[in-house]
Amino acid sequence: MVGAPLKHIVFLAGPSGSHLGAAMIFNARLINKFPNAYISLYTITSCVVQAGKYLGMHSESVRERLRIVVSDVQPATPLPTDAILAIEKGFNEWILKQIDTTPFDTGKHTVAPPSCIIEDFIHGGIGLMEQERHKLTVVPWWPGAAGAMLAQLGNEENGNGSRLSDRMWEAMSRQKAGDEKPFEELYKAELSDRVIHVPGLPPFYEHETVTQFLPQEPIVIEACTSAFSRPLKPFCIGPALDLPPAPAAKPDSTDEFLDKAYAELGPRSVIYMAFGGFFFPLPESAHHLEIIIDQIVAQGFRLVFSLSSPFAHLDQSIKDKITKGGNVILPSWANQLKVLEHPATHYFISHGGWNSTAEAILRGVPIIFWPFALDQTTNAAHVAKNLDCGFELIQVRTGPAKSKAYPDILITGSDEAVREEINNVLEMSKGAKGLQQRLNMKALGQIMRKSIQKGGSGDRALEELGHAIGF
Known part of the structure; x- marks a missing residue:
């Protein structure tokens, strides 16, 4: 074991192939940007094979500094909601054990206990549930366009996209056991014909949010700093996408x-x-x-x-x-x-x-x-x-x-x-x-x-994020 231990980041991955693939590319970029980074990607059993395939596509330097951690709790059903519930039950116990450990040896690196959690937004704040005990910084990761985030979660001054979800949560919390109304009935009751105005997007009716960035993104991103109930600092790291051509494969x-x-x-x-x-x-x-x-x-x-x-x-x-x-x-x-x-x-x-x-x-x-x-x-x-x-x-x-x-x-x-x-x-x-x-x-x-090439806006934002979490 030579030199200082690597800085240990925990990434709480979303339980779907699309989120997992984007997460793996983001984490590889973070590792390539910061030589002292080590990442534990936490996921569920059903995603392990796919996560391993994604990891295998990256360089040796990425593979030796990114490990896949599997939740001990299995989802009751394949539904995303049950997958998230299983991650919640397994993760909080696991992270508390991790912060109490001493630096560990991977064979090639010494790794410190976790210092930060980066969490896929789809989980809704699992990393925050035990924050008073683990005391780690929790950074939400939104793997999509900023406009979509404001459309769903923005405050009153920025489209008030969160109105419908807030009202839905309130309506569901008021229901009594054994007398629950179907979700569709609650949704239709809370839905309005109001027009949502999100900076950088065309106006749309609230009922259009369920129908079955790029030059715009700077406008939306500027709004992000004040679009939520608490101010936030956005790091617009660019799309988590592959730049090389599609991997060679046998013709099918x-x-x-x-x-x-x-x-x-x-x-x-x-x-x-x-x-x-x-x-x-x-x-x-x-x-x-x-x-x-x-x-x-x-x-x-x-x-x-x-x-x-x-x-x-x-x-x-x-x-x-x-x-x-x-x-x-x-x-x-x-x-x-x-x-x-x-x-x-x-x-x-x-x-x-x-x-x-x-x-x-x-x-x-x-x-x-x-x-x-x-x-x-x-x-x-x-x-x-x-x-x-x-x-x-x-x-x-x-x-x-x-x-x-x-x-x-x-x-x-x-x-x-x-x-x-x-x-x-x-x-x-x-x-x-x-x-x-x-x-x-x-x-x-x-x-x-x-944007994601060296010196591009996404690359610079990734470096800023790294500095913000201690690299």
Whole structure:
């Protein structure tokens, strides 16, 4: 054991593949920036294999200074809420034991007890629960766009996005055991038609927050300093994304499909569709999904529709119908980075989660948004409307959001309205509008790359964060 012990940071990772991948890249950047950093990434058993794969993609210097710690408590069900509850139960006991330990030897390094907790915002403050006992600094990590954070959590002067969530918590806490109302009923009762104004984003109705940064980010980031009940210092470290090309892998059926489309139809001839790891159109929207797929093929495109979500359920009759002509494939998993980098890829139909959005931006692929909830709605509004890097589907909305949005658009949700909307979008994507959106997306990708390269705004912010937590 030579020299001073490494500074030990604990990272409390979110229990999902998308959050975990972004977390691993962020932690690798932190380790590469600060040679005296050592990180314990705390997660649950179901995420260990994936975490190990992500870690294996990084350099030896990262692998020897980042360990994966597995919670002793197992989730009762695969639901994210149960996963977070399991992390909460296991983490607080574990962290209290860690602060009482002496420096330990990894074989290559001596590591001090933890001095700081960085926590994925999705947990809601698990690291704060025992702070009076562990006395560690807790730094929240938001793995998305700043505008989405304000839209959900901002104070009254900055859109008051937290109003709905605050009211929902109050309503749920007032319920008596055995007489609980369904969540949907409480949500509809608390929902309003008020317009939310978030700095840097187009105005939107509160009911649009559940529908099924970049040049804007400085405006939102400035607002972040005063947008919450307590002042905060934001460190805008940039997107937690890979910069190299997609890792080389053996060609699979998706690669062969893309190569064939490129050979027969040329560049930008394939639409890629995926809804992430947790989202998928509800059964009531299955017919709309079928209409959209039919129109994609009718307009001369081919389609890669990734069914990676555990909620991706399509009737076998629909699968048989849409794949019959050989123009559509339905892989259970697709290497998204490889698909986005392929010259045959035209547009990406996505739920609009931040990882998918940022991966498309980095690779210059415009997006057709079909958002559901969380940050997806603000990502769609900003990227499609503010930045003109894609389109948002409106007629597919369900629930309270199927009402009003823009003065010139009547949301009916009829089959004909969905068919007309997707046809218009696809036609525009093939013309001057689509060309401009692709140029806009490539420009944004260049901004993103520069932000996390040495000396970029994200790189400088990462260094400031490191100094703030003791490096």
